[in-house]
Amino acid sequence: MYALSCTDGFKYPGSEPTYITDIIPVSAGLAAVGSDQSLSIFNPLRLNQGPLKKVQTNHGNISCAEVFSVGNSIVATAGENGTVSLWDLRSDAANTPVLQIGTPGEGPGLLSLACSEQTNTLAAGTELANHQASILLWDLRSPRVPKIHYDEVHSDDVTELSFHPTNPHLLLTGSTDGLVNVCDTRITDEDEVVIAAFNHGSVHRAGFLNETEVYAVSHDERFALYDMGETVEKGSPTLDLGDIRKVVDCQYLCNVIPKVTGAGAVIGAGTQDQELFRLIHLSKNGASWSLDSETVVGLPGAHGSEIVRSFCFVDEQQVVFTAGEDSCIKAWRPSV
Template sequence: MYTLTNIDQHHFSGPEDVYVLEAHRTAAGLATVASDQTLSLFNPARLGAGPVTSLKTGHGNVTTLRVFDAASSLVCTAGENGSVGVWDLRQGARVAQFQAAEASILSMACSANTQTIAVGTELENHVASIHLWDVRSSPSPKATYSEVHSDDVTSLGFHPSSPTLLISGSTDGLVSVHDTTIADEDELTVQTFNHNASIHDAAFLTPTEVFALSHDETFALYDVAEERTDGNATQDFGDLRKVLGCQYVANVTTKLDGSGAILGAGAQDKQNFELVFLAKTPSNAWALDHDNRVVLPGAHGGEIVRSFCFFDDEQVVFTTGEDGNVKAWRAGN
């Protein structure tokens, strides 16, 4: 077990309580979105100095932030009015805004390789859709899928090395992998897995394996390889609240090299947040490494931690929470 120390923080204040929803790393610094409808950029070494840039997003309520190109510091935001904003954080300016959907956007994925933004919508008029947009010049629609899910599309992600593959998760309990080069929606889906619980997060873990995390914290792994066609979980970890002794899982961050993932698990009553590594064992099975978990004591008090991200070079972890804070954590000397 390793313990980190809170070394810096910034508090968002306003007439109403502010939730800091997400944080992501870019070359320009740490990007966050908050419930006061702001997109903010921080110098990660001077968090307490406040945002270097603070921009109003204009989505009604902002729901998601995704990095389009970390090296170029291009990020995307989306929200309840169905619009998407593309922002250049080096310039501190919005470079594009377009109406990507008629319904509220709940999820988004970006691929700089294919210049594509995918958005997933809330169920409205009995339809929950996935829209793909080309942002090469003026954004233009590439495809719309309206029959993949029967309820809110809560999670989207592109394959890390084959960006024409898209994974989606929904409150209908399904996680599906789609080949977006196929025009016919009936033929689009490569594989569907029934997690039997509303999906909070889903993504590619390796080139052929995916994870699914439900809103009631059940966690399982699935294999997209062609020889596995039954759609059953290859490993079912069950309810992580029991497995990890937590009350919720904020999100799961996969490692870019396919070597595993990091789960952020919190407990409000203990004012605690932990990072737990999912890695391969010598027997080639995946396992949660309880012994080497990283503990953030005090976390965000009795409030929920909404997200975490890493600045590996500086060995700093950043967290955001419903207490209005973004915090920096580092191992003690």
């Protein structure tokens, strides 16, 4: 295992711990979401100076955040009161959203978001309310009402949404009903919109790995890969690792981040008892996938005995960022 050292960090002040639930790289810096309902932007080279800007979101409880525009540093947030806000983190007036969608309390709480800057589209998934869970899509050029409203794609909380890496009309959806679906959003007929479906179990994490392959992680940590290609048996996993905790000897899986080349992914897994967080490469060789035990990167000490909630990395700068339930954001680099 190749170990990195913590070279910089910031701890949110206060007597009550602030869970840092997500960190998102944008051109203006490193955006961070806190359980204190804040959205902050940090200088990634000087985390210890604290946030450059910090705004209070207006969702009751913030549940999710996604980048809409990396270059323009626009981040979308959503939460329990059913609203979506877009924030320009470059602006001096960052404490005011550039766009607010929805009326507080008018609709069900939102649990997931996906953004396509290419098509000016924002998708949101709702919690189950009145026996219905919905997926809403807005054209941000005219966001007064959703342009598409799917009510039958899932039968329980919509926990994950992700647009295809090259085809912005394809939307991956995941739910606690156990299904991971791929929808063609050019189709409005709900009987026809799902073009691929995988029965994985209550979905905690899911997303595209490349043009045809997707990963899924259930709430009980089952990890599998699926392929929506025409030559693959429909619905069956192409790789099923079962409980990932047993496979990589960890206590929880934080997230899976695909590589931009489409040739692999990085799994972030933590072990609180050992105060350790590891980055494990999922590599593809031809048509086969495998975990690469030779290139594991360790972050000893991690966030102590607290869970790491989010991580990201910048290969060019050889730095990994982590955020956790100990109120801290940390930067990790190779030891000199």
